Amino acid sequence: MTSGANPLPTLWELKEMESKPKTRMARLFDRIICALPILAAALELLQYKLRPNFRNFTTTDAYTVFVSFFAVLILGLFVASFFSKRAFEKLRAQSPLYTVVFLLFAAYDHATLKTGLLPLPYFPWPDRILNAIIDDRVLLLDCIGNSLQLLFLGYIFGAAAGLLTGVSAGWSRSIRYWVMPLIRILGPIPSTTWLPIILIVAASLFGGSVFLIALGVWYPVTMTSMNGVQNIRKANFEVARTLGASNARLVFRVAVPSAMPYIFQGLTQGMSVACTALMVAEMMGVESGLGWYINWQRGWAEFAKMYAAIIVICLTFTVVNMALTLIRKRVLRWQEGGAGV
């Protein structure tokens, strides 16, 4: 409903209008910062290709391709940043981090491959770790699949059970009466404490591990959802009741959605507990998955493969947590100022 002569600005134009104008010097400085990661990557590539290696250390082109790949991506973004404000903002914010990452790679390469300051076999250089991932990719993928399966099974059971006990305990005083002692006793014990018992008692190790992870997730989800339901403004229930809501509707359409910010705190906490429990379970008993892989390679003193597995674990968990954050942002989009409690 604006006049044709003076249309409303887009979101990006608005941001620009509301931000302070920058001086010529500041703009130049921004461009330099944006170029830094590319320089750092080039530096590392030069070192890798041109500097002689320590002793008879051999290398492949896998690492060259790896570094070049990211360098080219950033270069693309750099070019785009001259045309798109959005690309520029993104690159300007991320550049310092990318630069430091490349420099860290360079420093590590220097300390291992180029000078041997950090000795083999404990400190393989990046190219070796990269090759370990590539060589063992089939097994690693298989391990990722197994780990994720175990993780999600345990997480889903734990979260569902936690929601059930938490919401019902938050809702009903008499259920709280019975759930509270359980929480008090089980809560402070890390779920992995039960592992030795589970190893003996559980019919299948897989089932036992699912239980272990579920138990670890159950506790934080129960606590936060109970808390969330108890903290709901009374007025929300009163309004819903005057509009004819049944008790079931009060629980599922009022209590649960308005406790969601709390519940997501528990779900996030639960995810980190689940990841820990997963690793412990896989290292101690379950004969598959990334945790098992690390332990197994340790037996062979395959350090490059151990590092490879650690990197894969790190990437896997990062992706899982990013997915959780996305879901949370989507579910909590009604909150003022985004999805923070």
Place this chain on the structure above:
Amino acid sequence: MSAGHIQINNIKKIFARADLNSTLLVLDEVSLDIRPGEFVSLVGTSGCGKSTLLRIIAGLETATDGVALCDGEPINGTNPKRGLVFQEHSLFPWLTVRENIAFGLRATKQYSFKKELVDALISMVGLEEFADSFPHQLSGGMQQRVALVRALAISPDVLLLDEPLGALDSFTRMVIQEELVRLWQERHNTMILITHDVDEAIYLSQRIFIMTPRPGRIIRELTLNMSYPRNRSDSAFVDIRNIILKQLHFATDTHEDYNL
């Protein structure tokens, strides 16, 4: 329509003040008889117990003593036949404007055949552009308008309005007052309105009850026979306004020697 008969007999409400270890008498021997389809207003100074009385009629609060009846039945808990528009921001923050308005329709299983009603109500209060916004993106007055039509959506026999237009500018307020009269004449439901705006009470209601400061009692009842729509500059209108203001003034001031 014959539903929506509210009878209040000698109601008393005492609140516990746990922190102060004392009790507070808020309503003292209040009696009302509101006919089905009648539009009445309650006016009184802040803190005199108006909201409390309305909450008792809604079934959200129980009276300490006395009986409250709706269509001859004792009021026991809430009922979608008695809708309440709350004094303060009461929208569900996790639902959009449209979903807030649809809440009651869904709860009473009418949504499937009354979907268009939601849109009609949204445009009645001029919020078409904000139908899919969340409450925190609305101004206080916009939120009040949504809360009002959310209660209207399920067509309650008795609509309890606790200062529903308090946050609106005087122009928007007049527009919505006209809408309220139109809706009421169309539906013939019982309306019980609390307002601090004396003109609003006179513009809308057939009877006005004036309450004393706490403990709340009804000290005066005015019956208005003017036809709708009413004219705010009418001499009868102005006379009634003076009577009410005078009554409210004496109700707050113990000195009765003031000359208007």
